[in-house]
Amino acid sequence: MPDLLANSYDLMNPHVHTGLLILRIVVGATIIIHGYNKFFGSGGINATAKWFDEVGMQPGRVHARVAAVSEITLGYLLAFGLITSFTAAGIVGLMIVACWVAHKGRGFLIVKGGWEYTAVLATIAVMFGMIGPGAYSIDYAIGIHDLLDGWYGLIISAAGGVLAASLMLAVFYNKPAEEDDGKTSESSEISADGDVAGVALNADDVDTDAHPAAENEKDD
Secondary structure (H helix, E strand, O other), X not given: OOOOOOOHHHHOOHHHHHHHHHHHHHHHHHHHHHHHHHHHOOOXXXXXXXXXXXXXXXXXXXXXHHHHXXXXXXXXXXHHOOOHHHHHHHHHHHHXXXXXXXXXXXXXXXXXXXXXXXXHHHHHHHHHHHHOOOOOOXXXXXXXXXXXXXXXXXXXXXXXXXXXXXXXXXXXXXXXXXXXXXXXXXXXXXXXXXXXXXXXOOHHHOOOOOOHHHHHHHHO
């Protein structure tokens, strides 16, 4: 978009583009692994579906597959730097939903089940939405890297992600019975892949009654 930063890619130090590439690959790979783990982690997609049902995202069998496919797809799009602003919006939306269903009321620190990890990934996504993926990307190769960056990128990634997550939660989220009783569901401590909270928890530190996948991991 034409603004004070027009042609900023040409002014950037090449090391900046390399740094952006590394960050895209690492963050993209992290999101991809989470998606694959929902399909192929301990307990498989059926355990993931059960967890989604337990935390209120119903029907779980649908949301488990949607979440897994979305993470894999968005991770690859980010890693390759394709339609970056819209990819960022998708990541922000996923992180907001994850924060709401898995981390609400648990504080900030991830070691206590907080929303630290989701906030970091969402912030990185918005950053890419605003500044673009860098020169070593598909967007740059096909000449669309600066069409929807800057303030447009901020609106698309941040506001678009918030809107998508809000619609998803409004339509599909049902407060778990435990929350209705003023209690926190044990099953929301850990997802089917052990890491919707954003970190693979040590099986010895997890209540194995919280999720069948956790019990399988501990048996191994």
